Amino acid sequence: MRLERRAQVPLHLVIVAPLVAVAVALFLAGGLIAVAGVNPFGAYAEMLRGALGSRLSVTEMLTRATPLILTGLAAAVAFRARLWNIGGEGQFFVGALVTAWIGHSLPVPGPIGIPILMVAGMAAGALLLAVPAYLRLRFSVDEVVTTLLLNFIVILFVGMMIEGPLRDPLAFGWPSSVPVDGDFRLPDLVPRTRLHIGFLFALAAAGAIWLILARTVFGTETRAAGLNASAAAFAGISLPRTLMGVALLSGALAGLAGSVEVLGVTAGVTTTMSPGFGYAGIVVAMLAALHPAGVVAAAIFVATVFVGADAMSRVTGVPSFIADVVVALCLLTMLVALMFTTYRVRR
Amino acid sequence: MEAFDLLLNTSLWAAVLRIATPLIFGVLGALLCERSGVLNLGIEGIMTMGAMTGWLTVYMGGDLWIGLLVAALSGGLMGLLHAMLTVPLGLSQHVSGLGITLFASALSYYLYRLIVVVGDLPPTIEPFRPVNIPILSELPFLGPILFSQAMPTYLALGAVVVMAYLLARTPLGLAIRMTGENPHAVEAQGLDPMRIRIGAVVAGSALMALGGAFLTTAAFNSFFPEMVQGRGWICIALVVFASWRPGKALIGALLFAFFDAYQLRLQTVVEDVPYQLFLMAPYFLSIGALVLVARRAKVPEALMTPYRRGER
Numbered sequence: 001m002r003l004e005r006r007a008q009v010p011l012h013l014v015i016v017a018p019l020v021a022v023a024v025a026l027f028l029a030g031g032l033i034a035v036a037g038v039n040p041f042g043a044y045a046e047m048l049r050g051a052l053g054s055r056l057s058v059t060e061m062l063t064r065a066t067p068l069i070l071t072g073l074a075a076a077v078a079f080r081a082r083l084w085n086i087g088g089e090g091q092f093f094v095g096a097l098v099t100a101w102i103g104h105s106l107p108v109p110g111p112i113g114i115p116i117l118m119v120a121g122m123a124a125g126a127l128l129l130a131v132p133a134y135l136r137l138r139f140s141v142d143e144v145v146t147t148l149l150l151n152f153i154v155i156l157f158v159g160m161m162i163e164g165p166l167r168d169p170l171a172f173g174w175p176s177s178v179p180v181d182g183d184f185r186l187p188d189l190v191p192r193t194r195l196h197i198g199f200l201f202a203l204a205a206a207g208a209i210w211l212i213l214a215r216t217v218f219g220t221e222t223r224a225a226g227l228n229a230s231a232a233a234f235a236g237i238s239l240p241r242t243l244m245g246v247a248l249l250s251g252a253l254a255g256l257a258g259s260v261e262v263l264g265v266t267a268g269v270t271t272t273m274s275p276g277f278g279y280a281g282i283v284v285a286m287l288a289a290l291h292p293a294g295v296v297a298a299a300i301f302v303a304t305v306f307v308g309a310d311a312m313s314r315v316t317g318v319p320s321f322i323a324d325v326v327v328a329l330c331l332l333t334m335l336v337a338l339m340f341t342t343y344r345v346r347r
Numbered sequence: 348m349e350a351f352d353l354l355l356n357t358s359l360w361a362a363v364l365r366i367a368t369p370l371i372f373g374v375l376g377a378l379l380c381e382r383s384g385v386l387n388l389g390i391e392g393i394m395t396m397g398a399m400t401g402w403l404t405v406y407m408g409g410d411l412w413i414g415l416l417v418a419a420l421s422g423g424l425m426g427l428l429h430a431m432l433t434v435p436l437g438l439s440q441h442v443s444g445l446g447i448t449l450f451a452s453a454l455s456y457y458l459y460r461l462i463v464v465v466g467d468l469p470p471t472i473e474p475f476r477p478v479n480i481p482i483l484s485e486l487p488f489l490g491p492i493l494f495s496q497a498m499p500t501y502l503a504l505g506a507v508v509v510m511a512y513l514l515a516r517t518p519l520g521l522a523i524r525m526t527g528e529n530p531h532a533v534e535a536q537g538l539d540p541m542r543i544r545i546g547a548v549v550a551g552s553a554l555m556a557l558g559g560a561f562l563t564t565a566a567f568n569s570f571f572p573e574m575v576q577g578r579g580w581i582c583i584a585l586v587v588f589a590s591w592r593p594g595k596a597l598i599g600a601l602l603f604a605f606f607d608a609y610q611l612r613l614q615t616v617v618e619d620v621p622y623q624l625f626l627m628a629p630y631f632l633s634i635g636a637l638v639l640v641a642r643r644a645k646v647p648e649a650l651m652t653p654y655r656r657g658e659r
Contacts, residue, residue, distance in 0.1 A: 335432065
């Protein structure tokens with residue numbers, strides 16, 4: 001038995017692979033739910049009801065999907081060029097922090113301020129990833145470890161700022177940063193819910209990334225750099241320039257996720273505002289096979305798991321960590337599924 | 348002056364060895380995997396897994412040493428999963444490793460919550476205590492530092508010696524190193540590079556899990572989420588810093604632990620500096636170490652290249 005690379009990946013496989021991967025992951029996690037003494041089918045039904053059962057729960061789920069779309073795009077863009085950006089979590093937090101900091105006292109009206117704040121968040125995220133990208137290009141330091149370590153540094157930095165210069169004197173209990181000015185809060189998409197127009201921004205970002213990757217020279221260069229770096233260099237593509245461009249774009253997307261979360265949901269920054277949006281973004285990107293349209297679908301799936309698991313946990317007593325188990329299993333099963341789309345098994 | 352006085356304090360140097368212990372286990376494990384050609388980014392999750400299973404075994408009435416054994420087995424199991432995905436299937440070692448980290452951590456937290464009833468404070472166990480080695484522990488200065496540690500610390504130091512001997516002086520070690528450099532040459536010798544890689548990853552992961560278990564059975568006495576705190580990633584950086592040599596890895600881990608122990612004590616002496624700045628130091632240090640050595644690092648030639656039989 002051996003593996004043979006397919007010349008062309010058939011479209012039906014591209015669509016079936018994630019579905020099979022998710023089904024296998026849910027089956028395996030079902031075993032763990034059974035260990036908890038709960039019927040897995042009942043538990044999954046509760047999850048669906050919790051995430052999609054009412055108007056409120058759907059908006060809650062889409063609110064959760066919004067940053068996931070953006071961090072998923074960040075990972076997809078980077079992974080396509082084989083730039084291993086595992087620092088989405090850190091970039092999310094700097095984006096959030098810079099937005100709250102500037103947005104607290106920016107003396108302009110809302111419609112002008114909101115774009116400024118989002119660009120500031122993007123710039124912060126882009127700069128944060130530019131450092132490991134530079135270290136890779138200049139000193140050949142593996143960016144996996146540096147981006148991971150930067151996540152810890154950034155979270156500590158956020159903690160330092162919100163207990164120090166950016167502390168909100170009015171916040172009770174856990175320390176929080178000063179909130180952004182009320183003028184800069186994103187309007188609700190659905191009245192009397194938390195769902196904000198940031199969701200539309202995330203969709204627009206997915207569309208824009210799709211266009212960039214499919215229709216521009218830069219998009220072709222990223223793909224070439226990821227598929228075969230030496231061939232790309234031979235074809236006259238400047239790898240350092242391409243990788244730095246990818247890093248700036250990827251970091252900007254993750255920074256935007258933090259920015260939009262602050263403007264749309266939390267107003268202030270806390271060290272607990274992200275339940276791992278950056279890391280989950282990696283799973284989202286992989287489930288999407290690194291395609292921008294797939295990212296939207298995968299983000300909605302992952303958000304459904306997270307929001308649904310919280311509700312299911314309240315009803316059945318199964319620990320809500322099961323959501324993280326499902327998502328992690330999806331990453332592993334998807335990795336195997338992707339192998340079967342790119343290779344065929346020959347006897 | 349106070350900052351300097353700290354250096355003469357035996358408790359600082361005793362803490363260095365204690366803080367270094369999980370790093371020594373982790374870095375040896377990562378080094379073994381990488382020497383055979385497999386990057387194991389599952390380390391952070393595997394350490395979490397070891398921390399949880401080791402602690403849980405003792406909590407449920409097991410002996411401390413049985414706890415370490417169970418931790419090693421659980422780590423080996425996670426390593427086997429990583430090995431299956433990356434060696435026979437040849438999947439991306441980066442993505443698989445991250446997947447293992449996410450999975451092993453999530454599974455640990457899930458099982459912990461399921462089995463253990465957590466009140467206001469996490470439940471505790473009776474951990475490994477420092478053992479005073481007769482006569483030697485009474486030596487001035489050196490005694491309390493070197494000869495009054497918990498038993499697993501000595502196990503870690505012994506593991507360095509065994510690993511160095513294994514890799515440099517035994518046929519098995521030669522086979523492992525060769526698999527990391529040129530698996531085709533291994534195949535030509537009539538050995539199976541895939542089996543060597545799988546074995547190395549399983550054994551390496553078991554070592555990583557011991558590092559995690561040290562946290563819950565010796566350094567602390569309870570388990571809580573996020574307790575590994577990036578130590579796994581630091582170990583990955585230390586392997587590069589040590590240019591894939593066990594002896595240098597020990598030095599790296601000790602150096603690192605020294606800075607960590609020193610910054611902890613410095614926090615109490617230096618005022619008006621946010622404590623987070625001190626906590627950031629270890630991570631900055633790791634990045635700095637990587638930058639320093641990355642250029643001349645002699646990476647195992649076949650690291651991260653999946654081996655496929657009969658394919659060049």
